[in-house]
Amino acid sequence: MQLAYSLHRLGVEHAALSADDAPGGMFRKWPLFQRMLSWTKPYTGFKPGSREFERHDWNSLAGDEPAHRGLMASVMDGTSYFPSRPEMQRGLELFAERTTLRFRYGCRWESTGKDGNDFVLKTSDGEYRAPRVVFAVGVAQPWKPLTPGLEHAAQYGELRPVETYTDHRIFIIGKQNSGFEIASGLLPLARQIILASPSSTKLSVNTHSLVGVRARYVQPFEDSVLAGGVVILDASIEEVKRTADGFDVHVRTTTDKPIQFLVDDVIAATGFTTPLRDLADAVGVKTFGQSGLPAQTHFWESISTPGIYFAGTINQGSKGLMKHGIPSNSGACQGYRYNARVLARHLAEQQGIALEKPTIPENDVIPTMLREARFGPELWHQRSYLARVVSFVPERGIVDEGVLPLMYFLDDGRFDGAAAITLESNGHEDLYPVVYVRHDGRIHETRLPDDPFLNFETTQHRTDLAHALEPLLSPSLSQPRT
Amino acid sequence: MADEELADTIAGFALFADLSTPQREQVVDVFSEQWFGDGEKVLRQGLSGSGLYVVLDGAAAIRIDGVDRATLRAGDYFGEISCLLGEAPTADIVAIGALRCLVLSSAQVESFLKANPNVMYRLLQGEARKVRTTTKWLS
Numbered sequence: 215m216q217l218a219y220s221l222h223r224l225g226v227e228h229a230a231l232s233a234d235d236a237p238g239g240m241f242r243k244w245p246l247f248q249r250m251l252s253w254t255k256p257y258t259g260f261k262p263g264s265r266e267f268e269r270h271d272w273n274s275l276a277g278d279e280p281a282h283r284g285l286m287a288s289v290m291d292g293t294s295y296f297p298s299r300p301e302m303q304r305g306l307e308l309f310a311e312r313t314t315l316r317f318r319y320g321c322r323w324e325s326t327g328k329d330g331n332d333f334v335l336k337t338s339d340g341e342y343r344a345p346r347v348v349f350a351v352g353v354a355q356p357w358k359p360l361t362p363g364l365e366h367a368a369q370y371g372e373l374r375p376v377e378t379y380t381d382h383r384i385f386i387i388g389k390q391n392s393g394f395e396i397a398s399g400l401l402p403l404a405r406q407i408i409l410a411s412p413s414s415t416k417l418s419v420n421t422h423s424l425v426g427v428r429a430r431y432v433q434p435f436e437d438s439v440l441a442g443g444v445v446i447l448d449a450s451i452e453e454v455k456r457t458a459d460g461f462d463v464h465v466r467t468t469t470d471k472p473i474q475f476l477v478d479d480v481i482a483a484t485g486f487t488t489p490l491r492d493l494a495d496a497v498g499v500k501t502f503g504q505s506g507l508p509a510q511t512h513f514w515e516s517i518s519t520p521g522i523y524f525a526g527t528i529n530q531g532s533k534g535l536m537k538h539g540i541p542s543n544s545g546a547c548q549g550y551r552y553n554a555r556v557l558a559r560h561l562a563e564q565q566g567i568a569l570e571k572p573t574i575p576e577n578d579v580i581p582t583m584l585r586e587a588r589f590g591p592e593l594w595h596q597r598s599y600l601a602r603v604v605s606f607v608p609e610r611g612i613v614d615e616g617v618l619p620l621m622y623f624l625d626d627g628r629f630d631g632a633a634a635i636t637l638e639s640n641g642h643e644d645l646y647p648v649v650y651v652r653h654d655g656r657i658h659e660t661r662l663p664d665d666p667f668l669n670f671e672t673t674q675h676r677t678d679l680a681h682a683l684e685p686l687l688s689p690s691l692s693q694p695r696t
Numbered sequence: 697m698a699d700e701e702l703a704d705t706i707a708g709f710a711l712f713a714d715l716s717t718p719q720r721e722q723v724v725d726v727f728s729e730q731w732f733g734d735g736e737k738v739l740r741q742g743l744s745g746s747g748l749y750v751v752l753d754g755a756a757a758i759r760i761d762g763v764d765r766a767t768l769r770a771g772d773y774f775g776e777i778s779c780l781l782g783e784a785p786t787a788d789i790v791a792i793g794a795l796r797c798l799v800l801s802s803a804q805v806e807s808f809l810k811a812n813p814n815v816m817y818r819l820l821q822g823e824a825r826k827v828r829t830t831t832k833w834l835s
Contacts, residue, residue: 360700412718413725450718466718502731502796504699509731517733517794533730537745539801541728598745625737640745641803659743659784 216275216551217348217525218315220558223278226565229342231321237310238303240354247399250302251428252546253295254286262287268591272548273297275309276555285309326496350526353505357487363454367480381405385463385475387451388483389415394431396483401434408475410447410465422639423540454480488528507531512619513560514553529553534599534621538640542599552592552600556617574612579604580679583635587647587670592617593637601634606686624657633683653685699724705752709771714814727798732791739775739789746778746785747799754795759788776819779805
């Protein structure tokens with residue numbers, strides 16, 4: 215929906231198909247326990263609809279006009295800053311209503327082919343042809359490993375009504391957010407919960423990123439360390455056997471100790487995969503990893519099949535720099551909404567549509583870049599992944615190239631005499647801005663100071679940025695100004 | 697590739713040769729899998745934020761100041777020096793054709809090696825071989 219909106223705004227002709235019957239997608243069904251993990255803060259000091267507000271709103275799609283922005287804040291009842299599932303659904307419906315986007319709903323993509331330069335999609339509503347196709351089909355198909363007996367386990371999405379787990383011993387395979395979400399939901403009812411997988415649990419509050427279990431679901435962890443009945447194990451699952459009154463689960467710990475559990479229920483929270491249908495066999499799209507994500511370029515184009523693009527949570531397959539091991543937020547709305555906007559601009563350029571790239575007066579370069587670092591939502595939500603780029607073009611002056619993938623800026627020879635500002639985290643300190651300057655074929659990286667109040671417009675920031683931009687700016691401007 | 701298959705694949709790599717099946721499964725769980733297209737940079741000379749990479753499939757060039765110096769293949773690893781020293785990589789690593797790697801972030805390398813002394817010993821052996829090669833070359 216975000217991509218269709220952004221394409222529409224840029225005047226790119228397209229058809230948008232959805233197998234769903236109406237806007238709202240997976241939020242008509244999930245999350246399982248009916249509340250999102252991503253927040254929308256109602257009181258931020260900025261008006262919903264402003265660009266600055268988007269940093270605090272992880273759930274709204276990114277509109278270009280105030281009436282299309284920050285819509286989630288208007289549909290939430292104020293009892294939590296995590297929207298409920300129906301509120302999330304309503305937010306998307308409202309976006310669709312206000313933007314009058316044209317989707318062909320109830321249209322199922324069935325198979326893919328190639329005819330000359332065009333891809334040919336066979337759908338439940340007939341055939342569509344286009345030289346470029348974007349798939350935004352999510353990473354939401356539950357996946358189970360081939361562990362013997364695991365076919366007996368229920369998957370995320372197949373759980374019975376929660377009250378049927380009352381006083382049960384429950385074995386959950388998987389220790390990521392979906393496993394902990396289920397454990398949190400069943401905690402008031404279950405007699406015992408065992409969570410097991412080979413690697414130890416990471417918590418987002420420790421990784422300073424969305425890597426790891428989110429604080430919302432951390433209660434089973436506390437229950438475990440305070441000996442309340444939850445067991446958290448680093449172990450591989452060797453076999454699940456059905457018994458007359460439950461399950462017999464055999465595991466082997468990472469210290470090579472075999473353990474057997476007799477439980478009433480086994481739940482597989484073992485991850486999700488990408489429903490790419492015939493894209494691999496029919497047109498050669500390469501995938502990787504357990505989630506079957508398509509390998510993508512920095513503009514989210516299939517590495518193996520030019521012309522096939524991806525949007526939405528599938529963008530996790532375009533890893534970016536992953537500096538300090540921290541991935542992008544492309545798996546969530548607050549990340550992929552900006553990817554979609556950048557992709558729409560890229561596709562517009564591919565179609566020969568000239569994009570607006572305003573010039574920036576030389577005096578404004580430093581304040582503009584620092585303001586982006588302080589308030590630019592793209593930089594806040596897609597750290598080390600998206601960057602604001604300015605190029606220094608002799609015949610035009612200083613050009614605002616807009617928001618671009620950082621990897622594109624660093625690795626594509628097109629930018630020389632240019633600078634990019636982004637935000638980064640290293641997993642143990644507060645986030646900080648980083649400036650990359652390309653000059654004479656070399657790239658120089660400058661870390662700007664962090665700030666306890668996240669204010670990146672201080673005198674020190676101006677001084678450091680001016681110093682970093684010295685090779686590009688005229689001497690008078692690279693002197694610090696207060 | 698499913699985690700079970702990956703755990704089997706790395707059983708053939710010297711770095712992980714001493715690990716049991718559950719330990720290899722843990723490696724696969726702790727590392728993430730990444731895929732790079734032909735010519736794509738995996739690490740960038742002089743830029744911060746490295747990781748320990750193990751080549752699963754394909755090949756990569758070690759490129760210093762634009763000149764290719766050596767080629768890495770399945771089972772080889774790279775990035776360990778910048779992780780251990782906390783410094784930026786001294787070379788670009790560039791995919792030659794399709795390249796698939798396991799990746800561990802620099803922040804996790806210390807705890808991973810301490811928890812897996814067999815891997816640490818194998819990695820030390822690898823570093824010793826590199827020092828020997830360099831010494832021979834210098835002499």
